[in-house]
Amino acid sequence: GAVVSQHPSRVICKSGTSVKIECRSLDFQATTMFWYRQFPKQSLMLMATSNEGSKATYEQGVEKDKFLINHASLTLSTLTVTSAHPEDSSFYICSARTMDRVTDTQYFGPGTRLTVL
């Protein structure tokens, strides 16, 4: 099956610093990757859609200057939380959509737990 990895799995940082999270599709090429955040006992909230080689499309209410997304290749997308604050603490999950659009399936990474002190 399709495997998606995320790194790091956990990160603790001080307020005001920036944190980069990597999302990789290990055994397939992903033209589209999605970034979500999830609060405890709540549904996944889509933050942005990332297409390889083009600018990310952000959902309403998500600050593009705060959450920088880069999709440099068909297997790698990164999310950088800039000038992080405690309210940015959350569980961040990426997913990758295969080039086989017939299945319309997203494969998720294991998530990154961000804690901002």
Next chain:
Amino acid sequence: SQKIEQNSEALNIQEGKTATLTCNYTNYSPAYLQWYRQDPGRGPVFLLLIRENEKEKRKERLKVTFDTTLKQSLFHITASQPADSATYLCALGGHTGGFKTIFGAGTRLFVKA
């Protein structure tokens, strides 16, 4: 606005019984519906996809039904095991939402030995 409703209360069942989880949606016309499993602190894992023109789909001990008139999907786990304990997410995609997938908040299932 588009809305997906899953029972927020946890479902507790005895090992060996059939677990049935419900997903209802409003203001949405999906081309397909998916079910995912999510364990604590982990990303969701895809289980099944059912399309709007399909009534039922099975995979091993899993069965999903999709009623576009009722705007409802039922997710069944037969012969449940403690290892099935997790949160199960319902997700909709296609048509109204285009290529985006929207997720329900999930239902927590506990299977007691």
